[in-house]
Amino acid sequence: MPDDSPHQNGKARPIATVDAVVLVLDEGMLKVAVHRRPREPFGGALALPGGYVHVDEDQDAEAAIRRILREKAGMGGFYLEQLGTFSGADRDPRGWSLSVAWVALLPVSEFAPEDPEIVLIDASDPGDLAFDHATIVAAAMTRLRGKGAYSTLPAMLLPELFTLTELQYAYESVLGIRLDQSAFRRRVAEMRLIDPTDELRRSAGRPAKLWRLAGAPGTFDRSIGGS
């Protein structure tokens, strides 16, 4: 018997939402997607894309955030991982609430929301955001930085085909440090993280070989660089 009563064990249930920290690498900077809230609470403030869980429609919380990103941001394919759950009596003036937060990574070339209200702002310094969303963005940045050196997460910010210079730059942006070119390429090659293609990218100077990620995004044991 499905239960849609307002109470659990005689107690009221919290509000349940999902929110996403959508990150892209744009003009050499990590940026996060936000929109201006049209309604109270926090009307007029910038907020992460998110919304209520629809228990009659969403199979689980991941399905809920995917539905919302599709509806609100027109986003299709992207890397998604759960960040954590933020909860409390005071974070939403409507009552005790609980938000399952997610991190989404995608190439900026794929970021083209139909809704012009969605904009990209500096993820390192998002300023005042609605609810506790500034805290959530900070947690996402910490997660990305921490996991960056031990995973292919930074590559999720690049298009399917990329040059080694671009890959190194993605890692440098995520980690916030400069890496040695020679050592970086050695590590990437040893770890077999990427597969070569026959294609080249041309600009000024010598053309660069294009590569693609070898396997599914994942973590590895040794660091890609940095201490």
Added chain:
Amino acid sequence: MPDDSPHQNGKARPIATVDAVVLVLDEGMLKVAVHRRPREPFGGALALPGGYVHVDEDQDAEAAIRRILREKAGMGGFYLEQLGTFSGADRDPRGWSLSVAWVALLPVSEFAPEDPEIVLIDASDPGDLAFDHATIVAAAMTRLRGKGAYSTLPAMLLPELFTLTELQYAYESVLGIRLDQSAFRRRVAEMRLIDPTDELRRSAGRPAKLWRLAGAPGTFDRSIGGS
């Protein structure tokens, strides 16, 4: 205006619970605390300690799990970190539910629940558990193993004062590999993870110096061992 209506945006709210994977190091094995459920659903099955969020009582989800561990397990001080949120329409027959899961680590000497219904079982092979609790335990073990080499988490399984041999054994248990004694001690010393005390532990053989953790539990950059 606090909101205790059953609906959010015209939709029913999910059930909201918290559950904990309480891990201890006992007889050289990682064990998890479970209890036998007295009631349906999953009456008679083993389950993680957990319960409903009480919105009128708990400040946030962390306060909820701390209350429950105190009430159900008589547990006071322990290391606690959020593991993740498990959700879905099918994981609880009572309806769409959402559980914020936590990992708690404590020395087995501190684990003395008043309730005799709480028992320790092998965390690597918990067998059938209620709900999706086996999945949650597996996620906790993966987290602990992944973070073990880069953090002082394994030390949270030891009492306040411990020998270097005990510390190494805690890391070996968490990581599932043997570490070299000399290299391990070198690393621990270089990183200044621990402070010496004047006390000794005596058994057969040469007495061992006792140490305590230097700072708050946290992560570090380089691995403590293993590849």
Added chain:
DNA sequence: AAAATAGTGTCTTTCAGACAGTATTAT
């Protein structure tokens, strides 16, 4: 003295960082 456990010294190999060099293209 023997057994048991704690703790140290040292050799070797591996690997990360630094940096300079070569390669291939556009202008």
Added chain:
DNA sequence: ATAATACTGTCTGAAAGACACTATTTT
């Protein structure tokens, strides 16, 4: 030819792993 970018080779120092050795206690 020169500038620009891509890519590689090599040296050096630091650190990890292996393993044997010394130290201090109980029995």
